[in-house]
Amino acid sequence: MFKLFLDPGHGGNDPGAVGNGxxxxxITLSISKVIHDTLTAEYNDVEVKMSRTGDAFPTLNQRTNEANKWGADFFLSVHINSGGGTGFESFVYPNVGPPTTTYQNLIHDEIMKVIGLNNRGRKQSDLHVLRVSNMPSILTESGFIDNPFDAGKMKDPNWIQAVGRAHVKGLERAFNLQRKNPAYDVIIPNLSYWQARALVPEYEQRGYQAKGVALKNYGPNEAPAENDPYQFVISTDYENAKNLVIEFKRRGYDRTYGQER
Ligand SMILES: [Zn+2]
Structure with a gap:
């Protein structure tokens, strides 16, 4: 059993950083809810305890006490930055070394794949939640709320999804978590090359494994033409597959179906 203590930064009377409305x-609570929901719905043998699930303010001591008492395996604190910069950075306690730095590397890299902000690097800082927690811990700062470009991302629910899921993907790799459900493919069977190609970045941005698949064979030097027959495929789990089929049908892709891989 992997026990994650998940800490959405700030709350209640403490708004944390503010900017651009x-x-x-x-934001920290929204990202954390995605992390919580994804881990509990899609993975085996994972327990998640949150420092808060609503707009409350546990003190920093309450947060670390709870994690220590519970005996969490890992402490993940989710924050948003401010102060005139832009981009993503993550923190561990100074000179902590592996395995914490290994976890930081894996989680940091997965977030960088989807966040669409520049990389400010893996950093160290003497922060309470990193210092007082008894278990390996990291703190992520997903963009600057006072920067209009970063804040624009934060207003997009798909970005929140993608960033939350990237935290999960990093945890999956760091702690070798096992996915719960049999793998499913969601398939839109009747597209052209350009239609399939257009959908890929949209769903990758949301954290899905998406690809276009050619429905004819090409020679070694032959490129697909815009109107060649293609399928669009998302590989995911059963719950997501169910929702995506509904979503695609609503978008007019009537022949979308899901199948076990
Ligand atoms: Zn903060």
């Missing part, structure tokens, strides 16, 4: 406490 946003409050850090809301």
């Amino acid at each position: 946003l409050q850090e406490k809301d």
